[in-house]
Amino acid sequence: MEATRVHSFNETQLQAAVAGRDARFDGWVFLAVTTTRIYCRPSCPAVKPKREHQRFYASAAAAQDAGYRACKRCRPDASPGSPAWDWRTDVCARAMRLIGEGVVDRDGAAGLASRLGYSLRQLERLLISEVGAGPAALARAQRAQCARTLIESTDLPMGQVAFAAGFASIRAFNRVVAEVFACSPTELRAKAKGPASGGGAITLRLAYREPFEPSNLFGHLAAAAAPGVEEWRDGAYRRTLRLPHGPGIAALGPGPGYVECRLRVADLRDVTAAVARCRRALDLDNDPHAPMEALAADPALAPLVAKTPGRRVPRKADGPEYAIRAVIGQQIATASAATIASRLAERYGEAVEDPDGGLSRLFPSPAALAEADPEHLPMPASRKRTVLALAGALADGSVEVGPGADWAQARAALAQVPGVGPWTIEMIAMRALGDPDAFPVKDLGVIKGAAELGLGANRALESRSQAWRPWRSYAVQYLWASSEHPTNHVPEKVNP
Template identity: 80%
Template structure:
């Protein structure tokens, strides 16, 4: 795939446009030469002639070619390409880091250093893959963030320009005009008049927006996991939403995520508005919103025993964490204990070592402790057996020193090798971290008790060796198979709780 997609894909893509197939949204972007506008393939506003169609792999590539974003389908708000979540090569890792705002904070050279490449090498790879270098990709991201803030807050334009990462008001005005073909003020006025917009007006200092995803979408296991495993003060289930604190580059924040009809409502409160990009990226990642559910579904439905359950509730996502290091530590904390017991331990550690936060809307009081803070913790403060204490301290130290990387830019196989070197981190923990922190779609904790129980309930092999052999047919989607195996047995993680249940499981 290149920035301008190759001829071999064109007929399939033209058919997607003719059928307004939303499955292609975010994977590819349609540009129309006669109007100089780029759209989602599903855009209802365009019926271009085939000779006027061009297809690009990213909004940045279309913008670099001189096209502006469609005002009807809002292509920059489409779900992200699953390519960047399903791969671990340098381009995918770079795209995940760019999505987190790394270029805005550290520059393109800083991104290249984090990936171990020269800037020239990285630019060449990204241009070949998505049609734009890191600076252009970050510019497209800044434009999207700016539009989100223009339409969902009443902030002054100068503050929005700063929050979105622009170096000056002039650059902010120029990019908004180039990408959206109108001034920031006009964009705000049009949003105020538009009905059915995918953002809502801010209230009381919060930023409220809607996060898109690809259908089908099954919310039960996502929000069931979050509620059942919530560490009190760090997370809560309240008013039908999963709420949690966020440790962000410029300060703390809180997010409330609530399933809605065709979207996730996301309500953010941030200490520093420069963290909008990172906060949204982490919320999307936690809910696996950029997944391609159809690809996994087709593979899992082919299994005669797993297939009926997959067909019954299509579109399950992998419940992840907004912070990879937090999940890695909590995976160790949760070794050989129940979900509720692990949440209790995480609560105690957060109360002791987590930083305080202010939450005017609910009961969030703490950030989960940093790796550095836990690495220095008194072993007597860790309410767990001595061997697990040693593992928590060893992993926290390795994370704090950079000897283990489980962030969005991590190489999955390298991370697995790094985790193996930590005493007490075994195969179950590594695969759970790979699935829920790294985002590997093919992780498979075959010895997990819930996986084994689900396999027995479905009539699948229950021994790890036999089940692993059977699971070869589920590659490369075994992380999604795990969600169905977990759902085959009764557990609070399998359903969205009511508010009373949410309070109890905390």
């Protein structure tokens, strides 16, 4: 095994994963074979190398940096990302989330380090120790995977593919694709299966780890959809996206073994960021086995876990948007909160063209809402003050709830905003920050679900929940789903 550690797995676990072709390790670790110079998923059916020929890496970038190319059969670079980067809040995890959003392509490795408050040398040392590659190599691997996806799933000219994937030149694009995949871009496209995307949209398949339960995930997103900003149409949750270089629209629907993602972006450079946000919104990099095992240890939750394994946390693609909408939703019905959010978008959000449906606006930016006239905010006076204060704090950076946020600092900063209490903080932590251990103990749905299971409330429930840590956000999904509320089912009707 290479010197860099591969998460918390030991040699015995890694050998067993390869011997058993255990798909649970895919994305957590990458197997490289010294005799073929190829790296694979641990579950790859094409290889079963001798132990002395095996090397393990914590990232595809580390394997590529060591001179290995991606297996053409198991496509290890396309496996779900390591859930460690979603479950943790240390600097490496925050860096990985920001790299996934394309920050290195836009601002360079130095810009990433500055955003995290580290020197470039410090950040490189930390990432190499943790995942075996520095920020430049990690971004390069991401560009290669994005390029492959666009080559195989669209009919875009190769120059546009290179531009969209973040390459500085066609020469660099051709070189990296050849090095990583051992064939040219045109050869990759010739071997691709299925029709290419058309009509100005890009259609992708987003991978996830089984089991995957879509009911509450899509049901919740559809039920809380703000008209004009979000909708459920033709079996997909659709929403507008505020991306670094312009607006976009994503349509996400459950498919057989994947989530179908149909993207429209104003600028092709935003494909990487759009995909990252869609994956985070649907919690697709989650390893469902860890929370399932922890929650099933509680006799009250065990039947729920057994009935619908693999529940995900429904998040939002835009952290600041959800933070503001969490305040809007304080003590009112979900539909009422969605209506208010829609009115704000109509007044303060930028217009978007949607040739496929009924989306028309971006949700307003924090800066736009911070300057809003309180008279135009359709809510009680105290909530107006909270919305304006939170929007101002998000706009000036004193509160950060994006992928690079430190969760503890974000909680502390949110607590300083007048009108933002424990319920709001925990909801933002769960659905914007992605904290797997958020627990809004006084949420009405949590209280009802706990009552049906005989778990008590308030202090009793808080005490009981300690055994579920660090997976209480997933416990919330099972508590919410203990009733037959419409949000627990994938919608059937099409929006008008």
